[in-house]
Amino acid sequence: MDLIASLGLGFSVALDPINILYCFLGVLLGTLVGVLPGIGPTATIAMLLPITFTLQAETALIMLAGIYYGAQYGGSTTAILINLPGESSAAVTAIDGYQMARQGRAGPALATAAIGSFFAGSVATLLLAFFAPPLARAALNFGAPEYFSLIVLGLLVSIALAHGSILKALAMIVLGLLLGMVGQDIYTGTPRFTFGVRELFGGLNFVAVAVGVFGVAEILRNLENETEREVGVKAVSNLWLTREDMRRVVMPILRGTGLGAVLGVLPGGGHILSAFASYSAEKRLSKTPGEFGKGMIEGVAGPESANNAAAQTSFIPLMTLGIPAHPVMALMVGAFILQGITPGPNVINEQPALFWGVIASMWVGNLLLVVLNLPLVGLWVKMLSIPYRVLFPAIVLFACIGTYSINQNVFDIYAIAFFGIVGYLLIRFGCEPAPLLLGFVLGPLLEEHLRRAMIISRGDPMIFIQRPISATLLVLAVGAVVIAVLPSIRRKRQEVFVEED
Amino acid sequence: MAVNASKNDAAAGAIFVAFGAYFALEALNYDFGTPLRMGPGFMPTVLGGILVALGMAVAITGLGKPDAEAPPRWPLRGMALILGTIIFFAATVRGLGFIPVVLISGFATALSSERNTILSALVITVGLCLLCMLIFVIGLGLIIPWFGPWLRF
Numbered sequence: 001m002d003l004i005a006s007l008g009l010g011f012s013v014a015l016d017p018i019n020i021l022y023c024f025l026g027v028l029l030g031t032l033v034g035v036l037p038g039i040g041p042t043a044t045i046a047m048l049l050p051i052t053f054t055l056q057a058e059t060a061l062i063m064l065a066g067i068y069y070g071a072q073y074g075g076s077t078t079a080i081l082i083n084l085p086g087e088s089s090a091a092v093t094a095i096d097g098y099q100m101a102r103q104g105r106a107g108p109a110l111a112t113a114a115i116g117s118f119f120a121g122s123v124a125t126l127l128l129a130f131f132a133p134p135l136a137r138a139a140l141n142f143g144a145p146e147y148f149s150l151i152v153l154g155l156l157v158s159i160a161l162a163h164g165s166i167l168k169a170l171a172m173i174v175l176g177l178l179l180g181m182v183g184q185d186i187y188t189g190t191p192r193f194t195f196g197v198r199e200l201f202g203g204l205n206f207v208a209v210a211v212g213v214f215g216v217a218e219i220l221r222n223l224e225n226e227t228e229r230e231v232g233v234k235a236v237s238n239l240w241l242t243r244e245d246m247r248r249v250v251m252p253i254l255r256g257t258g259l260g261a262v263l264g265v266l267p268g269g270g271h272i273l274s275a276f277a278s279y280s281a282e283k284r285l286s287k288t289p290g291e292f293g294k295g296m297i298e299g300v301a302g303p304e305s306a307n308n309a310a311a312q313t314s315f316i317p318l319m320t321l322g323i324p325a326h327p328v329m330a331l332m333v334g335a336f337i338l339q340g341i342t343p344g345p346n347v348i349n350e351q352p353a354l355f356w357g358v359i360a361s362m363w364v365g366n367l368l369l370v371v372l373n374l375p376l377v378g379l380w381v382k383m384l385s386i387p388y389r390v391l392f393p394a395i396v397l398f399a400c401i402g403t404y405s406i407n408q409n410v411f412d413i414y415a416i417a418f419f420g421i422v423g424y425l426l427i428r429f430g431c432e433p434a435p436l437l438l439g440f441v442l443g444p445l446l447e448e449h450l451r452r453a454m455i456i457s458r459g460d461p462m463i464f465i466q467r468p469i470s471a472t473l474l475v476l477a478v479g480a481v482v483i484a485v486l487p488s489i490r491r492k493r494q495e496v497f498v499e500e501d
Numbered sequence: 502m503a504v505n506a507s508k509n510d511a512a513a514g515a516i517f518v519a520f521g522a523y524f525a526l527e528a529l530n531y532d533f534g535t536p537l538r539m540g541p542g543f544m545p546t547v548l549g550g551i552l553v554a555l556g557m558a559v560a561i562t563g564l565g566k567p568d569a570e571a572p573p574r575w576p577l578r579g580m581a582l583i584l585g586t587i588i589f590f591a592a593t594v595r596g597l598g599f600i601p602v603v604l605i606s607g608f609a610t611a612l613s614s615e616r617n618t619i620l621s622a623l624v625i626t627v628g629l630c631l632l633c634m635l636i637f638v639i640g641l642g643l644i645i646p647w648f649g650p651w652l653r654f
Contacts, residue, residue, distance in 0.1 A: 178545060
């Protein structure tokens with residue numbers, strides 16, 4: 001069996017002691033930033049990119065992936081214990097999880113989240129192993145028009161998932177695309193928007209933009225209204241589920257895993273969508289829908305499984321097409337490129353050890369997470385009481401030093417300040433930063449493929465509709481926007497996102 | 502001033518219009534090209550135009566819908582200290598060297614929280630400086646002098 005041989009190769013890489021160590025470091029850091037306020041996985045991975053530069057490619061990616069799904073996990077811990085989702089996809093978990101904690105059932109809620117996440121992560125990892133190779137093979141036939149349409153799809157889906165105004169999300173994407181165009185034009189070498197500054201010829205530094213918009217802007221936002229966080233639950237006891245609980249969570253976990261695995265593949269942040277979809281599915285299927293929001297264990301099990309499954313399968317578009325599904329994946333693209341690897345359909349053939357190693361490490365990482373989190377939950381609760389005023393000077397310094405260490409380029413640090421203030425203003429005025437970053441990463445790709453496609457078609461834009469794959473992708477993209485604008489869905493989105501405030 | 506419109510939407514719209522206009526106008530200096538062979542100015546001009554339109558649309562949708570909540574106060578002290586620190590860091594990291602820059606930056610940032618006292622800010626700063634030295638210079642081999650050329654006499 002091909003798959004078994006490949007997975008065997010993957011596990012031989014993932015179980016290498018050094019890789020286990022970095023996987024552990026990754027999930028540990030991930031859990032930490034998921035739990036801590038004011039810093040999310042995006043900013044963390046951005047700051048750690050320069051550190052991974054010295055590592056082996058496999059090791060670096062294993063660690064970064066660990067941070068990502070570790071943060072998903074840590075985010076749900078805070079969602080349950082203090083009703084503050086550390087990560088956007090945990091917002092749904094907070095609804096019933098926090099209620100359970102208030103009723104003294106924090107232990108079972110955390111255990112359910114852990115079991116659901118572990119199960120979903122394992123299944124989704126298998127699915128990733130199963131579906132990635134054929135998809136990569138299909139993607140080898142993709143030409144410029146298909147890539148263009150795929151990127152358009154990714155960008156538009158991310159709008160559908162942004163909070164609040166769709167117009168603002170669209171504008172943020174376009175702004176991101178434009179910022180991505182700073183630097184030398186790929187075809188003619190003309191410097192664009194550089195103010196004659198040599199350092200800008202290579203484009204804006206991605207890490208600087210990410211750290212500015214997700215790190216500094218977030219700090220300023222938190223300084224608006226400084227309050228110490230209340231930790232309602234001081235001690236968590238009794239992590240075991242009763243038999244009755246067990247019976248109740250089995251089906252939600254299975255359904256959540258399925259939903260998450262499918263929706264996670266969608267570019268644009270499927271993990272948020274899947275948590276939401278799973279929650280409403282459980283509510284609809286339940287015999288007592290009125291009890292949701294008052295501490296139903298099903299409302300924790302389903303969404304938690306869904307967002308973890310989606311976190312794993314969101315690696316599929318990255319590993320097979322080279323298209324990042326959301327900002328964290330965009331940073332993974334940056335990590336690949338730092339290692340001298342172009343992410344895309346060729347990775348699986350040219351770097352099988354890397355490809356399968358990262359997949360196998362996800363399973364190892366999920367296991368580590370369970371071990372790390374359930375017995376040590378008390379430690380994480382303590383972490384919550386670290387005051388913010390100690391944290392953010394560290395974030396600012398790490399951001400500056402880390403960004404500087406990539407290219408020893410002082411200009412990148414000025415860029416952090418610029419994007420920090422622009423990002424802060426935009427967030428303050430009700431715009432979401434994620435679409436901007438996605439646009440920024442995909443902008444150069446979008447332009448390159450559009451221009452190449454137009455040369456192929458001799459200037460005829462019909463090429464995008466005449467090629468069947470491209471046309472399908474575009475139809476899906478339009479569909480995503482239409483669905484997002486539809487009144488009924490709009491209302492639902494509001495319902496879900498209102499809970500987050 | 503009672504304006505019957507969302508100030509947030511108007512402000513966000515204005516930022517979008519400003520960026521869009523800058524990119525579109527600046528892109529007019531570059532070769533626009535033809536649809537067959539698009540020049541370097543093609544995408545920025547088109548996207549800049551779209552962004553201006555979107556910015557206006559954002560502002561217009563805010564008309565007649567004033568913001569429900571009063572805006573949070575501006576964290577002026579934090580903004581000035583944090584942004585100032587980052588710029589200070591960039592301007593002096595080569596000249597002053599690692600230790601002085603990290604100490605000064607850390608101290609200034611810590612003070613941007615109204616909850617930090619001078620003493621707690623000092624403690625945080627020294628701790629952070631040691632941590633950064635360990636991680637970046639010793640751990641990662643970042644090539645940067647402890648004390649820069651400006652401090653050598």
